[in-house]
Amino acid sequence: MFSKNKLRFKNLLFNRVITPPSKIPIIKVLEIPVAQATMEQTMLCIEEFVNSGESHLIVTLGAEMVMAARKKHELREMLKKASLIVPDGGGILWAAKKLGDPLKEKVAGIELIEKISSQSGRKNWNLFFLGGKPGISEKAVQKLRNKFPDMRVAGSYHGYFNHKEIPPILKNEKIDILFVGMGFPYQENWILNHCQALQIPVGIGVGGSFDVLSGELKRAPKWMINLNLEWFYRLIQEPRRWKRMLVIPQFMILVYALSIKKLFSDKTEEEKENRIT
Numbered sequence: 001m002f003s004k005n006k007l008r009f010k011n012l013l014f015n016r017v018i019t020p021p022s023k024i025p026i027i028k029v030l031e032i033p034v035a036q037a038t039m040e041q042t043m044l045c046i047e048e049f050v051n052s053g054e055s056h057l058i059v060t061l062g063a064e065m066v067m068a069a070r071k072k073h074e075l076r077e078m079l080k081k082a083s084l085i086v087p088d089g090g091g092i093l094w095a096a097k098k099l100g101d102p103l104k105e106k107v108a109g110i111e112l113i114e115k116i117s118s119q120s121g122r123k124n125w126n127l128f129f130l131g132g133k134p135g136i137s138e139k140a141v142q143k144l145r146n147k148f149p150d151m152r153v154a155g156s157y158h159g160y161f162n163h164k165e166i167p168p169i170l171k172n173e174k175i176d177i178l179f180v181g182m183g184f185p186y187q188e189n190w191i192l193n194h195c196q197a198l199q200i201p202v203g204i205g206v207g208g209s210f211d212v213l214s215g216e217l218k219r220a221p222k223w224m225i226n227l228n229l230e231w232f233y234r235l236i237q238e239p240r241r242w243k244r245m246l247v248i249p250q251f252m253i254l255v256y257a258l259s260i261k262k263l264f265s266d267k268t269e270e271e272k273e274n275r276i277t
Contacts, residue, residue: 024084027101029092030066030254031076034085038104043115045084046202050125050176055196057081057188058204060088060109063095063231065184067247075185081192086112088207090228091248095255100262109206110213113179114144121150126174128200130167131159131181132210139214166194177202181210208234 024045025036037045042058049056059065059082069075079085086107087093096103120127129137137156144151154173159182161167170178178200180187184207191203211217219225220233235245 027096027103029061029087029095029099029101030070030258032061032066032069032079032085034061034087034092034096034103036103037084037086037107039107039111039115042084042086042107042112043119046116046177047123049083050123050201052201055200056083056202057191057195058083058202059085059188060107060112060205060207061085061092062089062184062207063091063251064244064247066092066095067251068184078185078188078192082188090225090230091251094228095251098255098259100259109204109209110219112204113206113209113213114147116177117144117151118148120152120177121148124152125176126152126154128154128170128173128175128178129156129181129210130170130178131187131206132208132214134158134160136210136214136216137181139216140210143213143215163190166198170194170198175200177204179204179206179209181206181208183207 024041026033027036028034035042035045046058049058059079069079087096087103088107088109090106093103093106116125117127119125129141131137132140135158137158141153141156145153154175155169157167157169163182163186175198178191178195178198180191180203182190182205184205187205187207191205195203208217212219217234217237220230224230224233231245231248235241
């Protein structure tokens with residue numbers, strides 16, 4: 001257990017709405033706030049969060065999550081409690097550009113895990129990997145260790161436990177950054193409900209990233225990632241996800257409709273201004 005001399009938290013952070021670091025502009029993608037952050041800016045935020053003495057939720061946002069949040073008020077309220085929301089999927093970048101507020105770049109969960117792992121040794125960040133089937137998080141850690149020998153790992157644990165509880169292993173470790181791969185919204189809710197009690201400064205929801213990092217699933221080829229077709233490659237490997245993927249065309253249709261509406265609205269405003277002048 002943590003001693004009294006270890007990290008103390010200043011307040012009940014998760015009971016209020018958190019604003020992202022002021023240096024990073026925020027845009028809205030279908031009413032969900034997303035940081036216009038590069039990977040490097042995200043890393044600077046994470047360093048700030050680790051040193052803050054408070055708990056922070058980081059959300060890696062995909063199109064499925066946006067559509068789910070549009071349907072459920074409680075999910076929208078939950079996302080408001082995030083300290084930082086970054087665009088995980090190419091669909092979010094496409095939507096932001098289509099709606100007139102382009103984002104700088106994609107900050108994918110897999111790349112974020114690798115980036116943090118590569119710097120954890122130098123920055124003395126202790127990492128914990130929580131989620132996935134038994135053995136998957138361990139395999140992911142081993143693959144990352146092979147790639148980044150200096151990375152600091154506090155431990156790993158599968159996601160097959162009562163999510164209302166805390167696995168004992170988490171109570172016995174000093175953790176700076178917790179990666180949680182349980183899927184949206186379970187991973188984000190778990191972070192909000194438990195990270196403060198565990199005195200973990202940063203919790204990041206990473207979805208199915210452990211499956212890819214462990215080698216259980218292959219990641220899409222670069223050309224498919226560049227064409228925002230990573231979701232389709234995942235569907236080929238996991239056909240059972242087809243029902244979940246139905247929201248992707250719905251997301252695209254909605255964005256197209258809103259972009260057309262915005263275009264006509266902008267033209268109407270321009271015509272009004274011209275008549276006035």
